[in-house]
Amino acid sequence: MELTDRVCVITGAASGIGAAGARRFAAAGARVVVADLQAEAAQGIAAEIGGLAFPVDVADEAAVEVLVAGTLARFGRLDLLWANAGIAGVRAPCAEQPAESWERVLRVNLTGVFFSFRAALRPMIEAGRGVLLATASVAGLQASAGSPAYHVAKAGVVMLVRHVARAYAARGIRCNALCPGLTDTPILDPFAEALGGREAFIARVLPTIPSRRVGRPEDVAEAALFLASDAASYVNGVAFPVDGGMAS
Numbered sequence: 001m002e003l004t005d006r007v008c009v010i011t012g013a014a015s016g017i018g019a020a021g022a023r024r025f026a027a028a029g030a031r032v033v034v035a036d037l038q039a040e041a042a043q044g045i046a047a048e049i050g051g052l053a054f055p056v057d058v059a060d061e062a063a064v065e066v067l068v069a070g071t072l073a074r075f076g077r078l079d080l081l082w083a084n085a086g087i088a089g090v091r092a093p094c095a096e097q098p099a100e101s102w103e104r105v106l107r108v109n110l111t112g113v114f115f116s117f118r119a120a121l122r123p124m125i126e127a128g129r130g131v132l133l134a135t136a137s138v139a140g141l142q143a144s145a146g147s148p149a150y151h152v153a154k155a156g157v158v159m160l161v162r163h164v165a166r167a168y169a170a171r172g173i174r175c176n177a178l179c180p181g182l183t184d185t186p187i188l189d190p191f192a193e194a195l196g197g198r199e200a201f202i203a204r205v206l207p208t209i210p211s212r213r214v215g216r217p218e219d220v221a222e223a224a225l226f227l228a229s230d231a232a233s234y235v236n237g238v239a240f241p242v243d244g245g246m247a248s
Helices: 016-027 039-049 061-075 099-127 148-171 188-193 198-208 217-228
Strands: 007-011 031-036 052-055 080-083 130-135 173-180 239-242
Touching (some): 007 061, 031 039, 052 061, 080 217, 099 148, 099 173, 130 148, 130 217, 148 173, 148 239, 173 217, 217 239
Parallel strands (some): 007 031, 031 052
């Protein structure tokens, strides 16, 4: 699977799944824009892979527009955008969920995907081609008692992806969601803190995973490469679990 010379923007690419995706896409020949709120870390990943670092807060509509405009100015095209940036929020059920945390999680994890897709769709529609990806989660497919904002946001991402796939497939644009399960990235830490730390959290969740292991960011990156590539040219509008069977 190759992405030779394709211009790919990945948000939240300074760490975790996004960083693994940036490395994998670059290895497949893509020109990668490493977009992240953590500007210094983004610079480090970009230097490692020969990509372009771009600071962005996906919750800021204008900043996302600048990201896409800057990519077009630099490369003259945009072939793929992977809306991967996300935050954990507060692990607390509905009655105890702070309103500000609820609003921030939805703003970053769902509205940020909307801003990213909308900005990328305009040049893609003009070009008559393009690929959009979003990082949803098994939390968007199954509920739990812990974090309503995160579940609602990720479920919303799945539905947004399905909408975009239906609305723009005839214009040459594909849109799919990745749904990671328990994956070893920094986003685990806020969830784990309420349960006694990372090891305790993993021990609690591991029995629910048929594969009996924690996912790696590289597992998700490999799935993303498939969905981004021409090998998935007839795959559109799916919520693709990368979860060791957790959602089965």
